[in-house]
Amino acid sequence: MQGPQPVLVQFGCGWSVSESWCNFDASPTLWFERLPLVGRFCFKNAERFPTLARYGDIVKGLPFAPGSVDCVYASHVLEHLSHRDCLTALRNTRRMLKPGGVFRLIVPDLSWRVDAYVKARGAGMPDASIALMRSTMLGIEEEERGPFGMLKRLLGRSRHLWMWDEGALADALTNAGFRSVRRCRFGDASHPAFAELENEGRFFEDGNPELALEAIA
Numbered sequence: 001m002q003g004p005q006p007v008l009v010q011f012g013c014g015w016s017v018s019e020s021w022c023n024f025d026a027s028p029t030l031w032f033e034r035l036p037l038v039g040r041f042c043f044k045n046a047e048r049f050p051t052l053a054r055y056g057d058i059v060k061g062l063p064f065a066p067g068s069v070d071c072v073y074a075s076h077v078l079e080h081l082s083h084r085d086c087l088t089a090l091r092n093t094r095r096m097l098k099p100g101g102v103f104r105l106i107v108p109d110l111s112w113r114v115d116a117y118v119k120a121r122g123a124g125m126p127d128a129s130i131a132l133m134r135s136t137m138l139g140i141e142e143e144e145r146g147p148f149g150m151l152k153r154l155l156g157r158s159r160h161l162w163m164w165d166e167g168a169l170a171d172a173l174t175n176a177g178f179r180s181v182r183r184c185r186f187g188d189a190s191h192p193a194f195a196e197l198e199n200e201g202r203f204f205e206d207g208n209p210e211l212a213l214e215a216i217a
Helices: 028-033 083-096 109-123 128-136 144-157 167-174 193-195
Strands: 006-013 020-025 053-055 069-075 099-108 178-181 211-216
Touching: 006 083, 028 053, 028 099, 069 193, 083 099, 083 167, 109 128, 167 178, 167 211
Parallel strands: 006 020, 006 069, 020 053, 069 099
Antiparallel strands: 099 211, 178 211
16 A cells, blocks of 8 residues: 655745645746736746746745655755845744655855855956856846836846855754755755756756755754
């Protein structure tokens, strides 16, 4: 007799969804698209969010009882949150996971970006700081003005608000109640369900490994 199906939750899904997972995204664009009647007139993105994507904000909490979820996945999401909101998101993730539940996440790795900046400065490259800012996506290189620019700022959440290195993020996970925090790689998940979502390209940027961690509730 087959046992109950695992409860699988992904937040910050974007366009990467799976039928086996509950896929959430906090994009204001998704919220607008899901509005009755008026949502059909949202044309901010060339492609609308997939039907499996549901609006939900991990900072405010997702609709799951404490200790009811088996796995949580977040790929390139947490860097779009402020430091305080990210800590709240980690606590909310820990709260909804069952004991022994698995959380896997990927964020841009601050470490190699800073190393590249220091190396470029040492080599006398005048645009070293510009390359760093572009790589971290923390600055605003060019801001679109006018009504369309205002709409993009209102409905978009593409900017990075905080960057992490392994030590700081592992410490934040531990403080949120996780254990067995480890650096992970594509395809080495403790639960097979992650294979449905993980994309090897998300684990690298320009050939450099991004910060991927797995933690146990």
